[in-house]
Amino acid sequence: SYDLTQPPSVSVSPGQTASITCSGDKLGDKYAFWYQQKPGQSPVLVIYQNTQRPSGIPERFSGSNSGNTATLTISGTQAMDEADYYCQAWDSNTGVFGTGTKVTVL
Amino acid sequence: EVQLVESGGVVVQPGGSLRLSCAASGFTFDDYTMHWVRQAPGKGLEWVSLISWDGGSTYYADSVKGRFTISRDNSKNSLYLQMNSLRTEDTALYYCAKAILTGYYSAFDYWGQGTLVTVSS
Numbered sequence: 041s042y043d044l045t046q047p048p049s050v051s052v053s054p055g056q057t058a059s060i061t062c063s064g065d066k067l068g069d070k071y072a073f074w075y076q077q078k079p080g081q082s083p084v085l086v087i088y089q090n091t092q093r094p095s096g097i098p099e100r101f102s103g104s105n106s107g108n109t110a111t112l113t114i115s116g117t118q119a120m121d122e123a124d125y126y127c128q129a130w131d132s133n134t135g136v137f138g139t140g141t142k143v144t145v146l
Numbered sequence: 147e148v149q150l151v152e153s154g155g156v157v158v159q160p161g162g163s164l165r166l167s168c169a170a171s172g173f174t175f176d177d178y179t180m181h182w183v184r185q186a187p188g189k190g191l192e193w194v195s196l197i198s199w200d201g202g203s204t205y206y207a208d209s210v211k212g213r214f215t216i217s218r219d220n221s222k223n224s225l226y227l228q229m230n231s232l233r234t235e236d237t238a239l240y241y242c243a244k245a246i247l248t249g250y251y252s253a254f255d256y257w258g259q260g261t262l263v264t265v266s267s
Contacts, residue, residue, distance in 0.1 A: 041208070073253035075191070082260060083191065088246055088253035126191050130251035133205045135181070135193030 042131035044138035051144045058114040060141045062127030065108060072110035073128045074103060076121075083126065087112060119145050148172040148256045150242045155261030162232050166261055168225040168242030173256075176200070176220040179245040181254060182227050184238035184263075194240070195227065196250060203250070210236075232265045239263075 044064045052058035062072060074087040085094050087103035090110065100115045110129075114121050122145045127138035154166040166182070182194040195206045195216040204216050215228040225242055239260040246255035 071251075071253075075254075077191075082241060082257040083254075084257075085246065085253050085255050088255070094246065094255055128191075128193075128253065133250075134207060135183075135196070135251075137191040137193060140190040 042129075042134070042136050044127055044129060044136055046125075046127060046138040046141045048139070049142045049144065051146055052114070052117045053146055054119060055116055058117050058121070058143055060112045060114075060125050060127075060143065062110040062112070062138045063108055064110075064129065064136075064138075067108050067110055067129060068106045070105075070129045070131065072103065072105045074101075074110075074112045075126045075128065076123045077126065078123045086125075114143070117143075117145055121145060148244065150244065150256055150258035152240060152242050152258045152261035155240060155263045157264045157266060158232055159267050160232060160234055160265055162265070164229045164232065164263060166227040166229065166240055166242075166263070168258060170223045170225065170242075170244070173244070175218075175223040177248060179248070179250050179252070180218060180225045181243045181245065182216060182225075183241045183243050183254065183257075184236075185241070185260075186235075186238040189238075192238070196245075197225070198250065199248070205250075229263070232263075234265050237263060237265045 075083040077083040090105040197216045213231045242258040243254035244256040245252045
């Protein structure tokens with residue numbers, strides 16, 4: 041089966057940049073997607089097709105994907121960005137989510 | 147406004163069956179692939195199944211293959227998940243999700259609020 045690995049946690053100071061990685065075999069050959077989930081809420085799509093932001097998602101969210109690693113970058117992190125983040129990709133007709141990263145804004 | 151409203155989650159005994167429903171509105175339902183995604187309490191997200199716009203293609207996670215069946219009724223703008231031979235590890239919040247693009251393998255741009263399935267004796 042295909043696995044996507046994320047760091048369990050990332051801490052960032054307000055206004056600084058947070059980078060969340062997602063590692064998988066030849067992930068760069070696939071599209072990577074990113075979701076934000078706050079406690080008690082449904083997930084929200086923040087990045088699709090590696091770099092695209094859905095309507096309504098702030099410009100401070102950006103994505104990249106190359107080699108074995110996709111990265112979600114939050115520039116100028118705000119307190120409201122504190123949440124769990126999950127990457128996702130498709131492999132052999134199966135959706136695969138990453139292990140999830142808790143972003144804490146200190 | 148796109149809305150996805152799941153229903154049908156209850157407490158069921160191991161080995162039991164259950165059918166979840168998802169009522170969709172605010173978009174052209176039969177243009178899009180639809181998905182079920184679940185989240186066990188305190189755990190991460192797990193993709194469960196997808197169904198093509200016309201119901202002609204379906205795919206499942208290995209963990210549910212042979213036990214769960216996804217279906218849709220485009221005349222009723224509804225998505226379903228028939229769950230048989232339920233196990234305790236199927237306990238989760240089940241989300242209905244819409245694909246952002248018209249292909250099979252895209253991201254999910256709208257999610258419902260989820261319906262809780264608890265498998266316990």
